[in-house]
Amino acid sequence: MDTATGVDVEYVDVAAAPARASFRLQRNPEDGSFFGVLQLPAGQQTLTATAYGLDDAVVASGTITTTVVAGRTSIVRLTLYTEVPPAPDHGPIITSLMVPKTAVLVGEQLALSATGIDPDGDPVSWLWESSCPERLLTPTEPSTLWSAIQPGTCIFNVTLTSNGLSDSVTFSIESVVGDGTADVTVAVLRPSVVTGIRLETDPVCDVARSALDATCRAKAAPGQRVSGQVEIALGGSSHPSWIEVFDDCGGSTETSSLSVSGTVGTENFTWTAPQLSGVVCLLTGRIVDATADQMAVSVLVDTPTVSETFAMDDVRIASYRDGKRAAASYTWDDGTASSFAIAALFESLGMRASFYIIPGAITDATWARWRDVLARGHEVGNHSMTHINLGNTSSEETISYEIEGAQRLIEEKLGAKPDVFVFPYSSYNALSAEIALRSHLATRNAGPFVAGYGYRVLPVDSGSTTAAVNAALADAITAGAWFVTAGHGMDGNGFQPVTSQLLSEHLAFVAERQSQVWVDTFRNVALYRIARERLNVRIAAISARAAALWLDGMLDAPLGAIPLTVELPFLRIPGAIRVRDALGRELPFVVANGVLRMELRQGEEVLVEIED
Known part of the structure; x- marks a missing residue:
């Protein structure tokens, strides 16, 4: 008797009728078959072979009819197949x-x-x-x-x-809130069976024959191509040549040749889901042989929802505007005459700079030029009334005059209240720091508002080189830091002024890296980062195909008006995306580096919709 892998047959009995004779066959140790010779009366006899496994359980049986001739031996061969386990049910x-x-x-x-x-x-x-x-x-x-x-x-x-x-x-x-003899041979074989189907969905669907539930818990999108495998256990002495894979919902499949290793066969396939939505497909793997064993898994084909399209728990406010890796701000102190040439140089490259002036030293004729600089998009900030050392001063009246008095004068002359104060000589004490931050939103000197941001201030002066300034910016970009320079003038005007050649060469270096670095005034970068720390972005699915985003928190002007860049990571890229405001107006957005990027302000709510 030849037994297939995994079949435990203990013994085989043969009964003859109408002779009413029975006989237990012997096992052939070479090939696993069972054999024996039965003494039977001449004439037609029906032989029934029964194979028994452990605990005398019947594992296979079969019947054959033969004619026994007196004085001769009839050769009788019978092949039995063990039973195939049933295919699993499909869960809801x-x-x-x-x-x-x-x-x-x-x-x-x-x-x-x-x-x-x-x-x-x-x-x-x-x-x-x-x-x-x-x-x-x-x-x-x-x-x-x-x-x-x-x-x-x-x-x-x-x-x-x-x-x-x-x-x-x-x-x-x-x-909240055989009278001749019969030589009988019985072969008990297990047929080849499908033992599992695997689909490379997300997450992977891997269903074994022994599973209770053959429903995939991951769904496929309409028209999605999904790789998969059908695995079989080989039985008997012959192997099937291939496995067919098909569905019942109008999709299509492509299969490769059957690969065999030992007693295991594997066939790879690609299934293209139908262009339908909300249907359940039974994907079947069938062995092409006499037994035609098969099993199927059920897969939901449906248009992905927003929660299956976006990593909604990972929505965030970008560290810098437009999702740039780093930021750079160029600041100039004292309000020197060369400031106006510096502003023009920045404008020629589409950039803006920050100028911190000493209002007590500005003549009436010069205020008009500073108003023009401010109108062209540069920052004009506060560098104290008379440029005294505020780290050595203990008089609150004097400090208030130098800081708050200068702020009021600048606002009176320019029509805009400066939000940033820069300490003369970079010197301050606890009292001057307190007064500066109660009247201004930020200071250029390192303080609480820049903690944890890789804030870097690089003095630039007559001793600086283009290579050194470029290297410092490159390091800041690599670190994702905020790069800030502090200078006083250009081409012989101001304290240790830089040359226009150095500044031009460096700004050309910056221009080549504007896809990585956000170049803006100190005020704009500082206010963005303060608002980013005090607001949180929220997202909620309002339907299967749409999600709402808004900023949680409440800031006073000007912080409340700062546009923040929101990044929503993708799990998959949909066929189409729309971003609209509460009035239904289309809003701009960018898809790049695996995220959906848009601008959002306090008090706004935007709707992100997907289509496939």
């Missing part, structure tokens, strides 16, 4: 879940609903459960109502069950 699938809000007010009622399907059409049952004491109105229906009666976070679970198999989704809501 929750196809959609509608949760209007993930944050509600105490006492607010929320309608929750879900849809689902059983691939085999079996009856299904629903169960809604909550970790909170509030009662769900209809917990065994597809839709239910729930009201929050106390603040906190409630964990919900909805389960769809069919024939003991289930699918579930968990989410949270926060509420």
Whole structure:
């Protein structure tokens, strides 16, 4: 008797009729078959062979009819197949879940609903459960109502069950507030069987023959190409030549040749899902041989939702505007005469600089030039009234005059209140720092508002070289830092002035790297970073295909008006994206480096919609 791999046959009995004779065959140790010689009366005899496994369990049986001739030996050969295990059932699938809000007010009622399907059409049952004491109105229906009666976070679970198999989704809501002889040989063989199907979905669907549930919990998008494998256990002495793979929903498959290693066969395939949405496909792998064993997995083909398109938990405000890796600000102190030539040089490259003036030293004729500099987009900030050392001064009256008095004078002359103060000689004490930060939003000197940002101030003067300044900027870009230079003038005008050649060469170096570095005034970068620290971006799915984004927090002007760059990482790239404001107006956005990037201001809410 030849037994296939994995078949445990202990013995084989043969019974003859009508002779009413029975005989236990012997095992052939060479090939695993069973044999024996039966003494039977001449004439037609029906032989029934029964194979027994452990605990005398019948594992296979078969019948054959032969004619016994007196004085001769009839050769009888019989092949038995062990039984093939049944294919697993297909569990139900929750196809959609509608949760209007993930944050509600105490006492607010929320309608929750879900849809689902059983691939085999079996009856299904629903169960809604909550970790909170509030009662769900209809917990065994597809839709239910729930009201929050106390603040906190409630964990919900909805389960769809069919024939003991289930699918579930968990989410949270926060509420605030042979007379001759016969030589008989019986071969007991196990046929080749499909042992598993694997689909390279996200997450991977890997269903074994022994599984209770053959439903994939990852879905495919309409028209998506999915790689997969069918694995079989080889049985008997002959192997199938190939495996066919097909679905029942209008998709298509491409298969490769069967690869065999020992007793295991594998066939790779590519399945293209149908251009349909909301359908369940049975994807079947079938062995092409006499037994035609097969198994199938069920896969939901549906248009991906926003939560399957975006990594919504990873939404963030970019460190710098437009998602740039670093920032650079160029500042000039004292308001020297060469400041106006410096401003023009920056403008010629589409850049802007920051100038910190000493208002007590400015003549009436010069104020008009500073108003023009401010109007052209540069920053004009406060460098004290008379440029005294504020680190050596303890008089609150004097310090207030130098800082706040200068701020009022600049506002009076230019029509714009400066938001940034720069200490003369970079010198300050606790009192002068307190007065500066109560009247200004930031100082150029390192302080609490720049902690953790890799803030770097590089003095530039007559001893600087282009190579050194370029290297410092390159290091800042690599580190994702904010690069700030501090100079006083150009071409012989001001304290240790730089040359226009150095500045031109460096700005050309900067221009080549503007895809990586955000070049802007000190004020603009400082206010962006302060607003970024004090606001949080929030996102919520309002339907299967749309999500709302907004900034959580409340800042006074001018911080509240700062546009912040929001980045929403992709899990997959949809066919089309729309970004609109509350009035339905289209808003600009950028798709780059695996994220959706847009600008958002305090008080705005934008809607991101996807299409495939």
